[in-house]
Amino acid sequence: MNRKQTEPAEGIVIRGLFKSFGDNAVLRDLNAGIRGGKITCITGPSGCGKTTLLSILLGLSQADSGEILGIEGLRAAAVFQEDRLCGKLNALANILLVCGPNVRREDAVALLEQMGIERSHHLKPVCELSGGMRRRVALARALLAESDWLALDEPFKGLDEQTRQLVQQELLLHTKGKTVLLITHEEEDIQALQADRLVLPGPLSSAPSSVQEPV
Amino acid sequence: MAQKKQTVQTPADRDEKQRKQRLSLAGAAVFWLLIWQAASLWIGQEILLVSPVTVLKTLGQLIVSPTFWRSVGFSFVRIVSGFTLAWALGVGLAVAAAWSPLLRKLLTPLTATIKATPVASFIILALVWIPSRNLSVFISFLMVLPIVYINCLSGILQVDRELLEMARVFRVPLRRRLLYIYLPDVMPFLISAASVSLGLCWKSGIAAEVIGLPTGSIGERLYEAKIFLQTGELFAWTVVIILVSVAFEKLVLALLRMLQQRLERTVTP
Numbered sequence: 001m002n003r004k005q006t007e008p009a010e011g012i013v014i015r016g017l018f019k020s021f022g023d024n025a026v027l028r029d030l031n032a033g034i035r036g037g038k039i040t041c042i043t044g045p046s047g048c049g050k051t052t053l054l055s056i057l058l059g060l061s062q063a064d065s066g067e068i069l070g071i072e073g074l075r076a077a078a079v080f081q082e083d084r085l086c087g088k089l090n091a092l093a094n095i096l097l098v099c100g101p102n103v104r105r106e107d108a109v110a111l112l113e114q115m116g117i118e119r120s121h122h123l124k125p126v127c128e129l130s131g132g133m134r135r136r137v138a139l140a141r142a143l144l145a146e147s148d149w150l151a152l153d154e155p156f157k158g159l160d161e162q163t164r165q166l167v168q169q170e171l172l173l174h175t176k177g178k179t180v181l182l183i184t185h186e187e188e189d190i191q192a193l194q195a196d197r198l199v200l201p202g203p204l205s206s207a208p209s210s211v212q213e214p215v
Numbered sequence: 216m217a218q219k220k221q222t223v224q225t226p227a228d229r230d231e232k233q234r235k236q237r238l239s240l241a242g243a244a245v246f247w248l249l250i251w252q253a254a255s256l257w258i259g260q261e262i263l264l265v266s267p268v269t270v271l272k273t274l275g276q277l278i279v280s281p282t283f284w285r286s287v288g289f290s291f292v293r294i295v296s297g298f299t300l301a302w303a304l305g306v307g308l309a310v311a312a313a314w315s316p317l318l319r320k321l322l323t324p325l326t327a328t329i330k331a332t333p334v335a336s337f338i339i340l341a342l343v344w345i346p347s348r349n350l351s352v353f354i355s356f357l358m359v360l361p362i363v364y365i366n367c368l369s370g371i372l373q374v375d376r377e378l379l380e381m382a383r384v385f386r387v388p389l390r391r392r393l394l395y396i397y398l399p400d401v402m403p404f405l406i407s408a409a410s411v412s413l414g415l416c417w418k419s420g421i422a423a424e425v426i427g428l429p430t431g432s433i434g435e436r437l438y439e440a441k442i443f444l445q446t447g448e449l450f451a452w453t454v455v456i457i458l459v460s461v462a463f464e465k466l467v468l469a470l471l472r473m474l475q476q477r478l479e480r481t482v483t484p
Contacts, residue, residue, distance in 0.1 A: 058384050076384055084381040088399060097395050098385045145385055 010070050011036040012057070012149075012179060017066030019052055026052050030066065032198055039172075039180040041190045044200035050183045051081050053200070054151045057181065077147035079155040083138045087127035091117065091137045094126055095144055103144045111140045114170055116163050132158040136167060143174040150175060152182040156189060168192050265446040273447040274454060282431075287459060290351065290433040294420035295463070297355030298412070304356075305363025305408075312364075313371040326361040334358060334419045338426045347427035351434070354423035355416040362412045370404030371397065394478070402475045409467055417460035 017030040026049035034040045042050045055061045057068060058076055085094045095108045112122055115136045126134055139155045155171070156164045171180075172193065181198075184190065190197060248267050255266035277283045312319040338354055345353050374397055382392050424434020433452060440448035 060380050060384070075386065078381070078384050080377070080381065082377060084377050086378060086395060086399075089395065093395075097391055098382075098387055100388070100391070141385075 012068065012070040012181075014053075015067045015069070017053075017056070017068070018064040019049065019056060019061075020064060027056075027063070027200075030200070034070075034179065034181065034198065035196055036070070036179050037177045039175065039182060039193050039195040040198050041193065041195040042181060042183045042198045042200065043185065043190070045202040048200040048202050050200055051153055054078070054153055054181060054183065058151055071149060074148035075146060076149055076151060077142040077145040078151040079135075079138050079142045079153055081153045083126075083134045085126045085134055085138060085141075088125050090123045091126055091129065091133075091140075092122050094137055095141045098141050099144050099146070102146050108140065108144060111144060111170065111174075112137070114166065115140060116166050132160075132163065135159065136163075139167060139171070143170065147178070149179040150181070152180065154183050154185075156184070156186070164189075165192070262444055262446055265450050269447045270450040270454060273451040277448070277451055277455070283455075286431055286433050286436050287455065289429075289431045290420065290424060291459065291463075293349065293351045293432075294355045294416055297352040297357075297420060298359050298416040300352070301356045301359035301412070301416075302363050305360050306367050309364050309367035309371060312368055319368070322364070326364055329357060329361045334422055335426070338423045341423075342427055347429040350427040350429065351420040351423040351432070355420040358419040359412040359416050362415070363408050366404045366408035366411075367401065370401035374400045398478055402471075402478065406468065406471050406475070409471055410464070413464035413467055414460060417456060417463070421456055 012034040014030055014032045014034075017027050018025070019027040026047075030049075030053070042053065044050055052061065056063050057071060058078055086097065089097065091112060092105065092108055095112075096103065096105065099108070109119065109122060113119065117133055117136055121129060121133060126137055129137070135155065135158050139152070142150055142152065142155075152171075156167060159167060168189070180195075182189070182193070182195065189195075251264075251267050255261070255264045258264045261269060308318075308322065312322055334354065337357055338350065341350055341353050341357075378396050379392070381387075382396060387396075421434050421437070424432040425438050426434075428435050428438060433456060437449065437452045437456075440446075440452060
């Protein structure tokens with residue numbers, strides 16, 4: 001049973017986060033509070049450090065300084081900027097490879113179908129699927145994986161309006177009570193998901209990135 | 216507008232193509248055997264160039280003698296032992312070096328030296344330390360080790376880093392990472408290492424036996440045939456070495472391909 005479905009998740013607090021690549025300061029004194037058990041959409045112009053922030057939160061890159069509270073030891077699930085699927089494996093195998101015996105095959109099949117991927121595509125190697133289908137497989141993998149919080153980097157990229165709505169419904173259904181950080185450029189996504197908003201300032205802004213009061 | 220004609224290859228087409236390839240290969244082999252026979256007849260001295268017919272006859276005489284099988288067994292066990300040891304250590308070192316850049320740096324000049332040094336130098340040097348009975352174990356081991364190490368390391372290093380990060384985030388267990396992320400990428404490198412090293416282990420192993428002359432080995436029989444100018448026997452033993460080496464190569468490659476196919480079939484975890 002997922003702990004986060006019965007207990008309200010605690011929030012994430014980011015304090016004084018700095019990250020630069022060479023001379024390029026991407027995150028400058030970022031202070032933010034993210035409400036636990038809610039969806040927070042991270043927005044901002046290109047190059048403002050949205051993906052870098054998720055990467056730091058996922059433990060894939062190190063911040064130069066600052067601290068992050070509230071996610072230590074928690075299990076993460078993610079949709080990365082790239083799909084990061086095993087190309088030779090089929091859609092189901094990609095999901096089951098990550099989820100293991102915790103997820104039943106029927107549940108994976110059902111979710112893929114609900115996201116608009118027909119059964120005939122489930123057993124094809126994912127390298128033969130369209131970009132939009134691969135994106136949905138990546139999202140289905142993140143939604144089914146056992147996790148305490150989710151980091152989703154533009155999960156609706158390449159989806160048409162109708163599919164986007166289908167996928168958003170599944171996202172809401174599968175992440176109830178979980179903390180979700182979702183990068184998007186679309187205002188409609190924030191509205192549809194009734195999400196909190198975390199706006200990162202542009203890379204040329206000299207202001208520190210204090211964007212939201214810590215919870 | 217002209218439509219592009221698409222041809223779909225059926226299994227029957229594939230079989231037919233393979234049959235034709237085998238036939239043309241056999242034709243080429245027969246052509247060179249005829250050239251060999253003609254050259255032998257033209258020279259007219261079997262001591263200089265024995266005919267393929269004589270080689271076949273000598274081979275027939277050798278096969279029925281028990282010492283033939285003992286010699287083949289003696290060399291086979293030692294060369295295959297060296298090969299197996301090299302694979303075990305080569306894969307182990309490659310895994311360790313993939314994790315440790317320091318070890319990788321330390322091993323680079325060593326493997327480069329082994330690859331560049333003539334096998335005869337190693338054989339003569341090793342004879343000082345190792346009894347000639349086990350010389351072929353060491354030499355085939357030494358020749359195969361860098362090939363396995365370098366290929367396996369290249370395979371591990373080119374495994375998709377992004378997939379490994381994904382596996383880390385999702386906390387995918389090591390067994391599943393090995394089976395579904397590492398092995399599919401490393402397998403082609405292992406098959407390539409096998410096809411190169413299989414022939415080499417026999418060539419170097421027999422060379423070690425010819426120089427070290429361990430009693431009862433193929434190398435010793437080859438050397439004796441040369442000393443006593445038994446050209447027929449010399450050619451017959453060479454044919455034996457080629458046949459055993461090719462058979463071993465086919466067996467190992469078939470096993471590796473079977474493993475790879477099995478892996479691809481069981482990709483649904």
